[in-house]
Amino acid sequence: MQYTLNRGEKGRVEVKVDISKVAFVAAYGDIVEVISRDQKFPGFRPGKIPVNVIEDKIGVNKILNDAASFLVTKHLDEIFKKENITALGSPNIAVHSLAKDSPFSFTATLTAKPQVKLGDWKKLKVKRVKPKEVAEKDVSESIKNIHEAYQKQKVAKGTEETKESEGAGDGQPSFAKASEGQGKFIYDARGNKVFFKEKTKVAEESKGSKDGIDDEFAKKIGARDLKHLQELVRVDLEKIMADQVEAKLENELFDEILKLAEVEVPDILIDDEINRIVVRITQNLEQQNKKLDDYLKEENTTLDALRAKLRPQAENNVKITLIMDEIGKKEKVQVTREEIENAAKGVDQAKLDEKQKADLRNYMAVSIFQAKTLDLVKKAVAI
Template identity: 25%
Template sequence: MKATWEKIEKNLGVLEVEVEADRVAAALDKAFNKVVKKANVPGFRKGKVPRPIFESRFGVESLYQDAIDILLPEAYGEAVEQTDIFPVDRPEVDIEQFAKGQPFIFKAKITVKPEVKLGEYKGLEVPVQKAEVTDEELDAELTRLQERHAELVVVEDEAAVNGDITVIDFDGSVDGVPFEGGQAERHSLELGSNSFIPGFEEQVVGMSTGDFKDVEVTFPEAYHAAELAGKVAVFKVKLHEIKRKQLPALDDEFAKDVSEFDTLEEYKADLKAQLESRKQEELKGVRETAVVDAAAANAEVEIPEAMIASEVENMVRDFDTRLRQQGMNMDMFLSFSGQTREDLQEQMKGDAEKRVRNNLVLEVIAKEEKIEVSEDEVTQELATMAEAYKRTPEEIRSILAANGSLSSLSDEISLRKTIEFLVSNSVEVDAPAPAAEAPVEEAAAEEASAE
């Protein structure tokens, strides 16, 4: 087989392939064996029509499309490997010649992985903060732990305030007509949680046990139930009970209850060490992100739209998986947020382009610095995954091999080692690191969960 690659512009080129006539004949044989099983010819049972009679009746050309379908994928794959190119999108194939006794000739217009021209990537300055835990941060963590271990006590003679758990009946209607989901009895509602329609919880604040009140709210324009969107609703509310969190005292007894320490001072020292360790990990991630972003910014690369679109789809799938883990799905999220799938994809496009650029640059740096992945490193990674998923390393390897993902594991390790190389060859500067921004899909998931 002959294969030639000619670049015509930037990341686009034409792959011309010529396949030997004997392989065409073999593909026609396979096509005949497939088609003859369904051929109806008087005097012959299905599957028993001799080849000459079949071709005389239907013509050999009737086998061409099936033969092309058989031969084209394998020939294309071999040609890609032979010319050492990396397609990133489906090819546009033009059949130049296909006939019995003749070579098979086709051309494929292909978008390939772009070339990367590296800039400076060693000695990059990155902002670094010290992993210090302030007294305010320690106090905030202690308060959070107090709230986690708080007891709920019934409040008898006080009005409800934000943070209280209220037990209410409500009966909602629009223009005097009840609507589905607008009624409940003895429903527990935490005031300030923003789990109800905007404006509802604020009007329950100030009510006392036994009070009745008409609460008027307006459904958001993007409300998931279209028949209620933008409508004014009135809820008749009765407050049965108010429960308030009673925080435990911060003393030695609290330390004994929530930890293995006997005194609060010992517990606080350990908690501070945990917070410092957590902050070190966070700052490590910030530094890694900063040095990769800097190396990518210094490189020159034109990214094909196909690669960005593919990464966006990967991000959408990952986002959908996370939504399902939270008990939602993509349709629910889009309904709650008033967005379309296209809106979400557009929001993710910038992050997707950044991911593709960074990964391309890291791949080239790995080649430039001869960063390789040993079999021992793969084995260790498999052992780590096996421990996390409660499987054996051999089972994990088999699963990855079956999915064609074993090579991706090596790629992942290589990228990680390359990032470590960049960090170890960077220069720390005393400057505040920029606040990390949540990726579009994470921020969107949090917003949906709040609703």
């Protein structure tokens, strides 16, 4: 077997493969032998069926195509391994010559996973700032937001769920969820669930406090008392602040890595990422009882225009993923079976078939690999 390989822009690869007459005749014979052994022909014992009988029954073209398919798969696997090529999707195969007792040649055209040229990323330094301290004012404002949303909800007595809040907050972080208590809930001013225990009309003011924010109100949304609610809100705000700092660090890190590394992203990967972003937008809109078409009308735009607007973001997302993947491989980041199994425990797999379970484990493995790689990089460059 001989081949020539040409690399084009954005991961395009073209491989022309020439297979000798001897090799193709041998592959043809192997296919005939398998048919003779595995299929039943009246009047003949398995493995003892003459070639001409098989050709008449099965068809020469069918045997030729099976032999060609076998050789295409076999030799492309060998070439991809030797040339360090990972195909994105199935290659397009163009057959140039296919005949009995003749050489066989074909060309495979594909998009390959791009190669990443890493700079010396370990020299990068990104400053980690301390999270903002949560002040009493922050806690009070958040509880006020929750109380305002609670009052504006129209909950029928005895129902299990409420409609989405009509009010809007002032942008302050708010209590995400009660750590104690179960049952009914409302949504606070930021759309988070707030659980409460008693069956009550929310328009009813709590007694014993001028603004209604007191122990009774705290109990209604799952806390033991107002002090406990303040503690829960403070913990929640501290986590929000810490997450914001971590997100800022990661964004700055990604910006620096993008400047340092070189990678040419194929259109197929950018389009896939745009599709994922659109799906997330659609899901977020559905949570607000909206549809994508309604959103597009409100923004006076089209789906094509939205996709075009998302393209730069999608390209950067793909670049970051490819760069971090390359760093993880270079640094020999490993994911253990135990880590995958522990991550999968949180997913209900009762209705999944074996393929779906395997896909889930692969997804978990990739997610853990990415998380461990990001953690490694942050520890190396954050100051």
